[in-house]
Amino acid sequence: MKHFTEDEKIKILSDIIAIKSVNENEIEVANYIKDLFAEYGIESKIVPVTDSRVNLVADIGSGSPVIGVSGHMDVVSPGDENEWTSDPFTLIERDGKLYGRGTDDMKAGLVNLVLVMIELKENNKLKNGTVRFMATTGEEVGGAGSKKLYEEGYMDDVNYLWVAEPSHDTIIYSHKGSLNLHITSIGEAAHSSMPEQGYNAINPLMKYLLELDEKLNGDDRKNEVLGKLVMSTTIFNAGNQVNSVPDKAAAELNVRTIPEFDNDEVIDLFNKTADKFNKEGAHIDIEVTMSLPSVFSSKHSKMVNLAKEIGKKHLGLEISVKGSPGVTDASNLLRGKDDNFPFMMFGPGETKMAHKTDEYVYKDYYFAFFDIYKELILGLSK
Ligand SMILES: [Zn+2]
The missing domain is CATH 3.30.70.360 (Alpha-Beta Plaits)
Structure with a gap:
């Protein structure tokens, strides 16, 4: 049995924040996750995108449905580091917020996906279906990593896709x-x-x-x-x-x-x-x-409905379901899928915090999304 404590969850997020995955350095994040997965017997695969940039893919479970979960490993530059109240690559907690470059966009979401994969595997919880974890490279610069995953067929058998980008109290099901x-x-x-x-x-x-x-x-x-x-x-x-x-x-x-x-x-x-x-x-x-390309999916997919319900329960917030002007890796991952393909973007952190100086994610929401993701996967795989 494995149950990550809050301290362990913070430690892992803090390790990943400390990796400066600004441009072409995602491989260190990929190796960290690969090693962590390996500790719990989850085999993962490095998918090279360029000489220096890689994606990481790992499956747990077997058969259908195949639930695709995705997050990018790169972060944008911190800009002038002197403008930050504390070092952008050292995770620091102040007033219930976890500060650091990438806490919001989107390492908190990514780490939650990793931890959920491990707990589901270790505790033998996934009775049905597959969860495919897809960590991408270069999302912030044109989505080279997600394009590669699409081209190499990692999306071919996927039935649901959710991207753990920060959206907080909103589920994004379509974007420009x-x-x-x-x-x-x-x-x-x-x-x-x-x-x-x-x-x-x-x-x-x-x-x-x-x-x-x-x-x-x-x-x-x-x-x-x-x-x-x-x-x-x-x-x-x-x-x-x-x-x-x-x-x-x-x-x-x-x-x-x-x-x-x-x-x-x-x-x-x-x-x-x-x-x-x-x-x-x-x-x-x-x-x-x-x-x-733009992504247009159904507002009433089983995934969106379930996420809305589970989200409300764990966040104590009314969850709205909307379209967005921003793009995600789903533009590439959903190439060739039809308009009814169940997609959503739902993750800890506020969209407006992305790319900001003194970027943070609320600690409570970081923890809450772990529970949301776990319940959601179990609900979808039934
Ligand atoms: Zn992002």
Whole structure:
């Protein structure tokens, strides 16, 4: 029999917070979890994503249903560490809150999944079905890890997916997609006293971006949960001398997509509009630097209903069920699944705390989610 004490739960979270898994260092987290699983006889597999980045996958139980549980191992940079009240990589408790980079997003959720896997296995609680633990790499930078898991078939037999991202009193069952584009415009340099001798790279790019901004942000299509697609041009670079016509301009932009107006359609629109401009003399070129589709699932899946009930019991809070503008690894993990696939994002910590200085998770909620996860898995695997 194994029952993790509160001290043990804090110790393990604190060990994992101490691993600086900011960019390309998730392997240390993966090795830590792998060793911990091994202590309790759970075999896990390192799934390489790049030379230095890895995912970790482990199954307990057998047969169906297959419950997929997932969390990312990377954290965002702490920024200026002097702005933190205490060292971001040392877990510290103050006023019932556990402080440290990644406590909220999302090591508290991840550790709970690990501990639940171990207790279920050790106490032989899982009578039916499989729990597939999928710890990913690089979620914060385009989801390379989750893409790999999808490509290698780890999602093929999965019946439920839940991502333990911080959401606290809310279950997220649908979210927007995210698309990044890098656009370049090539012209010909000239002295600004004789612009006709060259071709100003800025002008067509400005017109191009504004035309697409109007088309996309002005589009009427609306998802019942996620609302409308939004696009923002976020970076624009061109020119280096006030009296020279620039021969190059470049911009980057981000689009938050919905199922009714998806990533492929947006990319197609950017390409077609570029063709039109290029026929008129411009040289506009498009590169898709990230494309994560939106996720749309049922608000009334067995998983969501059960999570709502169990969540309320352990948190003492009314749990709301919503859509979100943010993306998760589910964008990749659910590729090819239909709209009724049961998905949710539900984890300890508040969404708004993610990526903040003095990031924290409430200790009580960290513990409560352990119980929530355990009951939920047992409820789903019945
Ligand atoms: Zn996250």
